[in-house]
Amino acid sequence: MRFKISLAQINPFLGDLEKNLVKHLEFTEKAIVEGSKVVVFPELSLTGYTLRDLTNEVALDADSDFFKPLKEISKNIDIVLGFVEKGEDKITYNSSMYLSRGEIKLVYRKMYPPTHGMFEELRFFGRGNSYKSLATDYGKVSVIICRDFFHPTLLSLAYLDNVDFVFAISNMPLRGLKGEKPQIQETVETASSTYTNFFGFFVVYVNRVGFDDGLGFYGGSFIQSPTGRKIVSAELFEETIVTGTVDTDDIYKKRTSFPLIKEEDRLLFVKNVNRVVGGLDD
Amino acid sequence: MIDLTLNYALVKKFIVKFIEEEVKSNKFDHALLGISGGIDSALVASLAVDALGKENVFGILLPYKLSSKESIEDGLKVVENLGIKYEIIDITEITEPYFTKEKIGDKFRIGNFLARIRMSIIFDKAREFDAIVLGTSNKSEIMLGYTTWYGDMAAGIYPIGDLYKTQVFGLSKHVGVPESIIAKKPSADLWPGQTDEDEIGTPYSEIDQILYLYLEERKTKEEIVELGFKKEDVENVLKRMFATQFKRTFPPVCKISQRTFGHDFLYPHDIFK
Numbered sequence: 001m002r003f004k005i006s007l008a009q010i011n012p013f014l015g016d017l018e019k020n021l022v023k024h025l026e027f028t029e030k031a032i033v034e035g036s037k038v039v040v041f042p043e044l045s046l047t048g049y050t051l052r053d054l055t056n057e058v059a060l061d062a063d064s065d066f067f068k069p070l071k072e073i074s075k076n077i078d079i080v081l082g083f084v085e086k087g088e089d090k091i092t093y094n095s096s097m098y099l100s101r102g103e104i105k106l107v108y109r110k111m112y113p114p115t116h117g118m119f120e121e122l123r124f125f126g127r128g129n130s131y132k133s134l135a136t137d138y139g140k141v142s143v144i145i146c147r148d149f150f151h152p153t154l155l156s157l158a159y160l161d162n163v164d165f166v167f168a169i170s171n172m173p174l175r176g177l178k179g180e181k182p183q184i185q186e187t188v189e190t191a192s193s194t195y196t197n198f199f200g201f202f203v204v205y206v207n208r209v210g211f212d213d214g215l216g217f218y219g220g221s222f223i224q225s226p227t228g229r230k231i232v233s234a235e236l237f238e239e240t241i242v243t244g245t246v247d248t249d250d251i252y253k254k255r256t257s258f259p260l261i262k263e264e265d266r267l268l269f270v271k272n273v274n275r276v277v278g279g280l281d282d
Numbered sequence: 283m284i285d286l287t288l289n290y291a292l293v294k295k296f297i298v299k300f301i302e303e304e305v306k307s308n309k310f311d312h313a314l315l316g317i318s319g320g321i322d323s324a325l326v327a328s329l330a331v332d333a334l335g336k337e338n339v340f341g342i343l344l345p346y347k348l349s350s351k352e353s354i355e356d357g358l359k360v361v362e363n364l365g366i367k368y369e370i371i372d373i374t375e376i377t378e379p380y381f382t383k384e385k386i387g388d389k390f391r392i393g394n395f396l397a398r399i400r401m402s403i404i405f406d407k408a409r410e411f412d413a414i415v416l417g418t419s420n421k422s423e424i425m426l427g428y429t430t431w432y433g434d435m436a437a438g439i440y441p442i443g444d445l446y447k448t449q450v451f452g453l454s455k456h457v458g459v460p461e462s463i464i465a466k467k468p469s470a471d472l473w474p475g476q477t478d479e480d481e482i483g484t485p486y487s488e489i490d491q492i493l494y495l496y497l498e499e500r501k502t503k504e505e506i507v508e509l510g511f512k513k514e515d516v517e518n519v520l521k522r523m524f525a526t527q528f529k530r531t532f533p534p535v536c537k538i539s540q541r542t543f544g545h546d547f548l549y550p551h552d553i554f555k
Contacts, residue, residue, distance in 0.1 A: 011303075013555060014307075014550060014552050014553065014555040015550075015553065015555075016555075048555070050550045050552070051550065052548040052549060052550050053547065053548040053549045054549060054550065054553070174296065177288045177289050177292050177293050177296065178287070178288055178289060179289060180289065182292070210303060211299070211300055211303045211304055211307070211552070212550065212552055212555070213550050213551045213552050214300070214304070214439075214440075214551075216296060216299065216300060236292070236295070237295060237296060237299050
């Protein structure tokens with residue numbers, strides 16, 4: 001199956017839900033014009049990143065009326081976005097949402113909010129505790145958020161879950177400008193090349209651009225096929241939308257020519273994980 | 283020798299974006315900066331022109347009777363080459379009566395006073411032109427605390443605040459800062475013949491590598507010495523850095539209430555973005 005995915009590499013307004021909603025609708029319209037099946041926005045795309053004490057002020061229930069216009073437009077295109085979630089458990093989460101056919105199909109809570117150095121997410125957000133995936137008409141997808149992408153344990157779950165597309169939505173601040181590319185971009189792309197090669201799924205990586213309080217987000221969004229091919233790459237530092245055509249046959253070809261998944265023994269893996277981390281079988 | 287060279291084409295692009303966006307986030311269309319004739323302000327002025335357009339950048343030259351002739355000439359070269367609007371205000375008449383009346387001869391008191399008078403004029407002119415003040419401090423001098431607190435450090439944003447002096451030279455060459463400015467020895471020009479390196483006691487090439495190893499490679503003092511740096515240089519840099527920590531942090535606020543700025547009133551700076 002061949003279809004288009006659009007990457008909305010936006011620069012959100014910090015803490016301004018209404019302005020960001022307008023931006024989402026504009027970029028989604030552009031993706032519809034492109035004929036895309038899915039449009040993907042970055043982490044916290046509805047709010048911006050460095051929210052600090054604004055966090056709870058911009059938190060939304062997943063069933064909030066705020067999402068009505070997005071649900072409406074999702075009748076024409078699937079949408080992946082990021083928002084601050086007001087949890088039913090009264091905890092605030094850094095969450096992603098997948099909308100399709102007028103409905104919210106998936107809400108995932110970031111499992112690894114970084115809290116060290118310049119990052120202070122656990123000061124304001126709770127920690128998600130569930131990996132999630134979703135069956136769509138083009139394959140199984142998982143939506144993970146920024147630092148999650150650096151945890152191969154989480155990506156391993158997507159692999160064992162036989163996921164076809166991992167949407168990694170990010171607010172990755174730039175650091176390291178020595179080489180041809182920002183050093184952090186090299187790190188992300190190295191991870192993606194490893195995941196696509198060994199786990200045999202597509203990586204759809206969408207990073208924001210712009211500055212919040214001096215932290216600059218570099219953009220550089222991309223789609224990488226399980227074959228390793230970069231299908232599309234967005235430029236650095238610029239707000240833009242780029243669209244690439246993916247072919248799900250790449251997944252089958254990769255997994256049959258390099259049949260790691262066939263060799264996999266899930267139960268053996270679980271037994272060994274339990275043994276290593278001191279689980280029930282220990 | 284650690285190579286601190288950066289990808290200057292990319293650095294330039296990134297800082298230009300930073301200025302463009304942070305000026306707007308702070309609700310300004312214009313920017314203003316003091317032009318000293320030195321490399322830092324020449325570089326920031328050039329980046330600001332790329333970000334905002336020459337018609338939106340203002341330069342203020344603030345010579346004192348002891349400022350070197352080259353400083354004024356080089357300052358004029360910067361504003362004239364970039365084609366930005368500028369003013370020259372000689373601060374001798376403003377400062378001399380105070381020095382005379384208070385019988386101040388201490389060059390450090392005079393130097394700090396000059397830096398703070400310049401700051402006052404820069405902020406006043408910023409008000410006149412409805413402009414944000416661009417800081418021209420670089421990472422080396424900020425980390426050493428080789429700056430006047432609430433003087434040359436006072437600014438709305440710090441475009442080159444995370445570039446070592448070595449990198450300021452590299453980026454300046456890349457953007458085409460006039461050669462005479464790049465070639466001369468860095469100086470605060472607060473008294474005749476003053477140079478940064480004589481006053482600090484360690485050359486910038488050493489300072490920057492020591493800072494880099496300590497800050498970014500997280501080496502200990504002993505490890506840096508083992509790498510071949512002179513013990514007195516390493517100690518000088520680290521001592522200056524920690525002795526001036528107060529310049530890089532918010533002043534302690536005596537917390538009494540339930541919510542206090544400086545402690546737990548944690549809204550972002552760019553709240554109007």
